[in-house]
Amino acid sequence: MNYLSFFSGALGLDQGLDRSGWHCLGANEIDAITLQTIRANRPDLPVIPDDIRNITPARLRDELGSMALKVDAIVGGPPCQAFSTAGRRRGLEDDRGNVFLHFVDLAIGINPRFVVVENVRGLLSAALVHRPHSERGDQYPPLSDDEQKGGALKRIVEKFQAAGYSVSFRLYDTSRFGVPQIRERVVLIAQQDGGPVPHLIPTHDEPITIRQAISDLDCEHEFRPLRSKQLPFLPFVGPGENWRSLPPDLQKEALGNAFHSGGGRTGFLRRVNWEAPSPTLVTDPTMPATLLAHPEELRPLSVQEYQRLQTFPDNWKICGSTAQKYRQLGNAVPVLFGEAIARHLQAYAAGITKRPGRATSRYHDTDEQAWAQSVGF
Template identity: 35%
Template structure:
């Protein structure tokens, strides 16, 4: 593991704001050192009492990279999008026999990059999975987060009708895979006062599966240069569940930054290739030119702040996504479906422009040869909605290890 860690990356590891880290420093909880350029950093050896840091130092990452499937494990994926999850799981060793997605451009993307995959472009509600009963090892899907009806007191399978989680549950019921996985936004855990997740738990139990306690995984821990968090649900069929144990992936030894994403190094063999991207209107460009690397609207001159922010200037809250320029020395903020929305600005660290398609793709750890179909805005949307490939790969290795244990029974 690296010997030092920047203050901003330490804040990301801890999941706190820079303001909170500043409070900790003031209280003497963590004392930073200062480099010649005036930047704060910490010596890793002084942080070994912090569980997140000791986990990175003692990680079994290299060992986990050696995990290979004992045989070809078959997989079906619903809501496949542009293939971030599918690609990561394939790298880990799964063989996809069917991928379902309703978005046309995303289907073209999948088919173009993997002509051998069977991609079904249709509404999941119209697909029967009964032909796969007992023939598929694994099922996965990133279902959208939707409110349930709670007709029953407990909330279960029937209460999820009309939602896309119901379709994932129906596929589980029809296929009976050994294991299935759902992934979602971090907010699902607290959605509707926790009732949404409670209903999902009840449904999984009703289906005859044992849910591993869900976890929010931070992509920055798994070789992804982006502060994205995903809630992962893994469930094992009851006849197998008590005989095996699922182990979550260990973190990588360091945090990847935009420097890793855009330049030749540990993540990529070359600098980021040129590609098309959005541009700023002249007026906005003039404003963004005034924002320093890693800065946002509060770093603008006061008169420019007031004009740019308009009515939002007087409102409470940080609005830290507005007029935001990313930093080469930090992971990117979570990518959205468009790189130049006012609320969630993602300006290039050193050039005054939105990120290009290939820069977007690298932040999501797609390989450079993975091409996206459709209009420019469709490509951004496909990439922004994806599960980061390296996060999927890390979870995939944990799942392959689980399947190897099941195979050995």
């Protein structure tokens, strides 16, 4: 299957597709350091190093020539920060959200059979237009339709449907597909001239543990130093534990102002567990609220361990500084998850259907039908 890749990053999704026999006709990436990573590993891959908003179907036809007529699929993971539940969400009102809409319009203009979109869980609930919480309440006008939960995804689905595509999506935990990491992502598949594509089916009954994934690494580890406020306390924390394992008289000192905040705060002074998959890899493993410390050593997970936990090959070169390497890997699609997507679509295209089995994540009712009912679509 021939495909075009957008927001290609460190080529995690692309590697998974290529492992399954897909062929990338071209990629698109704007970040200079990430472009170095792409060229270091795939020097012959045609790449458009430009903002996607400057790319049109006509330009693609000019740059790809006759290959542009052979595109079976468009794939991409548009920037997720606009929808992330970890930060301030602005939905499609955010400039990055507008990039998402341009990606959808571009894909429709190219008119492949399949469009595959990977994004964060927050996409399911993000509004089209964000109203700050400080401007909500009885003294303010009711939320408009564009400000309602799910408005961003509603606009995306409407665009695909208006162009003749059927849309299916669901939330998936990548640890159920052989990735040694609990990473929850929405995968949306739009199909032209056909019904909705069935949902992916988990490939693994039991998750791969961190011990299985990284214990045999024999290399010089590259990592960012821990923060000075973390160093005195981590020796008191064992594998799979966090700040709650500290002696009571140290807990308040260790957390500072966060001690009085709400929530479980499970990421503070957290060591990952040898006998479980990793928590979601973030773009900086030393952040106080999402620390990803090694199970035993006094350091965060290394760049090399990040590669393993994202199922990248050990010999895949990640360019840039240590911080830039973490960022590229933390933003990547796990390679094995990309492979699962590719094999699922190949089987579907070949007329092979499988009965749904195990749950795809810890959440229920995350597919397009349950979502439509919950947001009144």
